[in-house]
Amino acid sequence: MPRSGDFKEALANTSAAKGQYTPEDLYLRGSQLLADSYRHGVTSMRAFIEVDVATEFKTIDVAVKLKTDFAHLIRVQICIFAQDPIFSGYYGSGNRMLLIGALDKYAADIEALGTTPYVEANEDAAVKNIDFAIQTAMERHLFLDFHLDYHLDTPQEPAPGALLETVLNHLIDHKWTERASKDKQAVAIGHCTRLTTMESSVTSAIVRLITDNNLPVHFVGLPTSDLYMMGRPKASIDDGPSKPHSRLRGTMQIPSMIKEWGLNGCLGVNNVGNSFTPSGDGDPLQLASWGVLLYHAGTEADAQLLYECVSERARRAIGLGSEEEPPETAHNSQESTHNVPVPGLLIRNVGYVEVPGKSGLEHDKIRVPARQKLSIKDVVWDPPSLRHVLR
CATH class of the missing domain: 3.20.20.140 (Metal-dependent hydrolases)
Structure with missing residues (x-):
């Protein structure tokens, strides 16, 4: 350690x-x-x-x-x-x-x-x-x-x-x-x-x-x-004033x-x-x-x-071109309609985030509209947890 x-x-x-x-x-x-x-x-x-x-x-x-x-x-x-x-x-x-x-x-x-x-x-x-x-x-x-x-x-x-x-x-x-x-x-x-x-x-x-x-x-x-x-x-501070927080x-x-x-x-x-x-x-x-x-x-x-x-x-x-892996699974994938390159990364959005309500009961949950990832910017600024590799 x-x-x-x-x-x-x-x-x-x-x-x-x-x-x-x-x-x-x-x-x-x-x-x-x-x-x-x-x-x-x-x-x-x-x-x-x-x-x-x-x-x-x-x-x-x-x-x-x-x-x-x-x-x-x-x-x-x-x-x-x-x-x-x-x-x-x-x-x-x-x-x-x-x-x-x-x-x-x-x-x-x-x-x-x-x-x-x-x-x-x-x-x-x-x-x-x-x-x-x-x-x-x-x-x-x-x-x-x-x-x-x-x-x-x-x-x-x-x-x-x-x-x-x-x-x-x-x-x-x-x-x-x-x-x-x-x-x-x-x-x-x-x-x-x-x-x-x-x-x-x-x-x-x-x-x-x-x-x-x-x-x-x-x-x-x-x-x-x-x-x-x-x-x-x-x-050592021989080369000048000490700046431990710099x-x-x-x-x-x-x-x-x-x-x-x-x-x-x-x-x-x-x-x-x-x-x-x-x-x-x-x-x-x-x-x-x-x-x-x-x-x-x-x-x-x-x-x-x-x-x-x-x-x-x-x-x-590392010497790998985007053309190295052929889209051999594109025709078989239901998600190929999302225009995701193969191999590629499919990002999924959720509609709502649910948190417990005051009572803690199942029917009392609070549903909050989730932030949607709609572009590269959104994915980089707030990396999503729901990801799926298409091959």
Whole structure:
């Protein structure tokens, strides 16, 4: 259980928990997440599966079974994920060998490779991590997913763009857009909270680097984890007056990055019920609703964009196009007359909300007309509980 709730503790708790994993527990928690996700209206997801010396292949074994068992409900895209160092530390080489072994053994089920270069012990190891991920993804025809720059520090050295700029330059150097599989081009970049501390001249250079080279990069805001982990007051006040109640939001401003910079972006649920994100149940619509407040995004157009960020833009970030799943059930569904795309989400309205009357008797209930959800704006501002996935 979290005590301080900080990033260092979350990493330590996660490492300790891995030693207690059992296939039964992993399957239970995974199936709970998938069932809740389906209830919320999720039709596809990228599932990050950590493989290292602590988990070995227990996690990926269970992930493949869950993917199969829930295939009729959710398109699960498995991303094998190196959360721990793979080029530094006592277990680095062992973690890397297990990762490669899993890529060999489960090649038919793995569609993406993810790493966290910022956990490496030094910059040289982080660069090796990045190069390994890019080269491996190209060789094995995988999507690529980096978790980067998960801090709010503002040092000007080594490079103003930190690891984000390194990743972009290495994608260019490796000729990603030419050599990566045409159907596996999308590169997701998650967290990257340091972007929020950069000067506009630095961010402008990063935007130009992406757009001038047509890099298929998608920034994935993960606000549920970011808000919990980032922006905590410093333990020391050496760098100025103490402001314990001044907390940076510490998460990428995805709507602004889309509208003002013209970049690809979306929102995602990063963790559910662990030391990085103790609360929440992984509801994408609730995430979009929080975005209204978090991003000061209160217009009707903002609501449309936030909905896109947890639906079609999120699908594009993991390389899934809207045309991937054919409307094979449309003719058989009685609800296809509602013009809901297949697969899609049907929202239901109730006519009244009933509450007990003064007597508490059944016939004495008070019936109040329910607020009706008639547009995307209504769904984002007040996420409904009655949802049904059409397939």
